[in-house]
Amino acid sequence: MKRARLYQQLAPEAREQIGLSVINRVICALILLASLTAILETEPTLRDRAPGxxxxxxxxFVALFTAEYSLRLYAVGEDPRYRGLKGRLRYIFSFWALVDLIAILPYFLGFLSHNNAFLLRLLRLTRMLRLARLGRFSQAWSALADALKSRSHELWLSAGVAGLxxxxxxxxxxxxEAAAQPEAFGSVPRALWWSIATLTTVGYGDVTPMTALGKLFAGLTAVAGIGLIAMPTGILAAAFSDEFQNKRGK
Known part of the structure; x- marks a missing residue:
């Protein structure tokens, strides 16, 4: 019975009441605090003033998250899918369990790369992935996944059109433009950077066509970029609307 109560406290899908349990609310607060700490640690002035x-x-944070991970691994046996040794192994390699593990690993990997400044910076930023753990506690994330899945064909089609x-x-x-600007347009891969910046309507302006014909193609590309952005946006908006309406209707 103790394990069953613990499972109901830790697993949002097993909770009969609406909303998060007290334990999960504390976990969410810890995730936000840990992420804020990781952000502040990247500022050298703050890090130098209080290095310890x-x-x-x-x-x-790692000690608390490790304890939480262990408790989840113990309590998940209440779910028939994850009972026994094979079930626990299946749970360890499930999506949310892997996300939980990623929240812990950077701390221990940091000791192995203590003398490598690049890896240390990378591991500090990796800790920001802890924010992804909040998706476990939100129905909006499941709605997002269902919406993407339901419109996968249309999204792949729009991605194909974008690539073409x-x-x-x-x-x-x-x-x-290759003859006039060989450094920027001397090959198709070089011109691809300009196409990406233009079609996504970012327009950095670091590379621009100079010839009249090049400017004509640039204008057509810019206009096509508006439709390129609108296509997946409309697909996703319709998918999200349908998914949330379905969830309200249940």
């Missing part, structure tokens, strides 16, 4: 504070806080537009515009600019 951030390490102590990270050790505390990128390739076509890159080829066109390579043909008309």
């Amino acid at each position: 504070l951030f390490m102590a806080l990270e050790t505390l 537009l990128l390739l076509f515009s890159s080829c066109c600019l390579y043909v008309v």
Whole structure:
């Protein structure tokens, strides 16, 4: 019975009442605090003033998350899918269990890369992945996954159209601009950077066509970029609307 109560406290899907349990609310607060600490630690002035504070806080967070992970591994046996040794192994390699593990691993990997500044920075940012753990406690994440799954065909189609537009515009600019700007448009891969910036309507302006024909193709590409962005946006908006309406109707 104790394990059953613990499972109801830790697993949102096993809870009969609406809302999160007290334990899961505390876990959410710890995730936000740990992420905020990881952000502040990247500021050298703060890190130099209190070098031991951030390490102590990270050790505390990892200890709490490790205890939570162990309790989840113990309590998940209440779910018929994860009973026994094989069930526990299946749970360990499930999506949310792997996300939980990623929240802990950077702390221990940091000791192995203590003398590598790049890896240390990377591991500090990896701790921001802890925010993904909040998805376990939100029905919106499941609605997002269901919406993406229901419109996967349309999204893949829009991605294919985007790829063709990128390739076509890159080829066109390579043909008309390569002679005038070989550094920027001397090959299709080089022209691809300009196509990406233009079709996504970012428009950095670091590379621009100079010839009249190149400017004509650039204008057509920019107009096509508006439709390129609108296509998946409309698909996702309709999918989210349908999914949330379905959930309200249940």
